[in-house]
Amino acid sequence: xxxxxxxxxxxxxxxxxxxxxxxxxxxxxxxxxxxxxxxxxxxxxxxxxxxxxxxxxxxxxxxxxxxxxxxxxxxxxxxxxxxxxxxxxxxxxxxxxxxxxxxxxxxxxxxxxxxxxxxxxxxxxxxxxxxxxxxxxxxxxxxxxxxxxxxxxxxxxxxxxxxxxxxxxxxxxxxxxxxxxxxxxxxxxxxxxxxxxxxxxxxxxxxxxxxxxxxxxxxx
Ligand code: URA
Numbered sequence: 001x002x003x004x005x006x007x008x009x010x011x012x013x014x015x016x017x018x019x020x021x022x023x024x025x026x027x028x029x030x031x032x033x034x035x036x037x038x039x040x041x042x043x044x045x046x047x048x049x050x051x052x053x054x055x056x057x058x059x060x061x062x063x064x065x066x067x068x069x070x071x072x073x074x075x076x077x078x079x080x081x082x083x084x085x086x087x088x089x090x091x092x093x094x095x096x097x098x099x100x101x102x103x104x105x106x107x108x109x110x111x112x113x114x115x116x117x118x119x120x121x122x123x124x125x126x127x128x129x130x131x132x133x134x135x136x137x138x139x140x141x142x143x144x145x146x147x148x149x150x151x152x153x154x155x156x157x158x159x160x161x162x163x164x165x166x167x168x169x170x171x172x173x174x175x176x177x178x179x180x181x182x183x184x185x186x187x188x189x190x191x192x193x194x195x196x197x198x199x200x201x202x203x204x205x206x207x208x209x210x211x212x213x214x215x216x217x218x219x220x
Pocket of ligand 1: 062
């Protein structure tokens, strides 16, 4: 797809998200927050769900946690308009609670379509919920953060890079340190991918394969 075709396709997805009115999250004053960024992005950040400020501005990651994420993007030599930023869930859950499985399932086709259109080289999962999507529900953020993994996605190999959520980094100094350290690896990973070098482990050991199967069969 050309950049214009991707842009139009992403706009169509955004329109479809808006047309749902929020699905299971529909409520007065709740706005759609489809995501934003470069249709040709090599890196796609996927967070959890919009919060108060995101709902107000209809843009992802613009509150306190968002400011940290966006600063880390810039501090590591990327431009905000070079990447794509979105969430697992496209409307704000009441009181910023965690999205529930039905809400995640409702918005999954829209996110999958965004990933397919953008076709990024790296998916950075920001927080637990997007990590579960790619690494399975048994993945533990403390164990896997900052390590890239290669996953099969729609018949293609994609590199997934799990990170702590920037909101968790704001709450805990140690998490902040890990969040910032992990971020520094992104440029190197992207350079390696662009040079055709092998990245990360394939999900081929027993435990990970099991998790993957369970996720695909939706046993959990
Ligand atoms: N947290 C998220 O996960 N997403 C946002 O857009 C903002 C905060």
